[in-house]
């Protein structure tokens with residue numbers, strides 16, 4: 001097992017892996033679900049992780065996916081799975097997320113409705129803030145990428161989030 005993350009927001013994204021992740025079905029392009037089985041990095045239950053599509057019946061377990069070489073030396077090779085967090089695809093199968101849209105040079109995305117609601121809640125809170133008063137706590141929300149919470153973008157981002165929610 002390997003975790004790659006670039007910043008604290010990405011680390012915090014783990015919170016939302018407890019919930020099922022919405023992805024684009026590789027077979028029919030409709031909405032499919034990655035069952036994460038209350039995933040935690042401490043004790044991942046790979047046997048329970050799978051992607052299913054109710055539209056076409058596509059169904060694949062994580063254990064069916066080949067493992068990768070995590071590292072190799074002269075004497076040994078260690079294989080396993082990379083869980084990739086922080087991109088607009090699910091961490092297990094690397095399927096593109098269903099809740100994904102372009103925003104200028106960035107991609108706005110969420111793993112699931114829980115994540116999307118979190119983003120909306122935080123950006124709405126930012127809108128309610130008084131002039132120049134920043135949130136001082138070190139909550140997950142205070143680590144959102146700057147472009148997402150900048151004054152200039154807030155209203156538009158909220159609009160995009162609503163569009164995604166109704167997709």
Ligand SMILES: [Zn+2]
Pocket residue numbers: 025026027028029030032053054055056057058
């Ligand atoms: Zn499908």
